[in-house]
Amino acid sequence: DTEVTQTPKHLVMGMTNKKSLKCEQHMGHRAMYWYKQKAKKPPELMFVYSYEKLSINESVPSRFSPECPNSSLLNLHLHALQPEDSALYLCASSAPGTSTYEQYFGPGTRLTVT
């Protein structure tokens, strides 16, 4: 299984809502990532988890809260978002320690903040 799954595919939320994005992989990867991608732009790294511990936070606002409950699952909790947070949110995973260190991306969640 070489697949990263993300749910939901689409999400519309108001600025006062609380929602969560979910990412799952069963490739035995021990590094997982959240990216934000605006239209016609490359993905921007938000967070990196390595062996279930947060290793990189790219100065992301606290209204985004990541969580890694286990080695297969990654969540992104959303609260009090702004309209400019509307974007495609991508999850990725990789196997640390391999020579290629290739990141496998999920299909993304299209988030719209109203």
Next chain:
Amino acid sequence: KNQVEQSPQSLIILEGKNCTLQCNYTVSPFSNLRWYKQDTGRGPVSLTIMTFSENTKSNGRYTATLDADTKQSSLHITASQLSDSASYICVVSPYSSASKIIFGSGTRLSIRP
């Protein structure tokens, strides 16, 4: 500063024709260079991955080349199909920080019938 630049920004070709996309990078040293295909609103899908010591890698109609001396890579698409319409992104993984891969801005390719 580590950068990855791609050209052209966009490209339109007729179905069945070949095309070549370019990637210039300043990342050094690096672990690997990858080409991804990204359909609109979807996640990137890996096409090829090359380590610094490799010169070429093929995946079906896609062939990537790497010249580490000039810090250039290209992606050649043969006999294009309508389904090749997508953005193609060049990504370089710095040796010092494999987690923080560096994305190019991509080339938006449109295949016309």
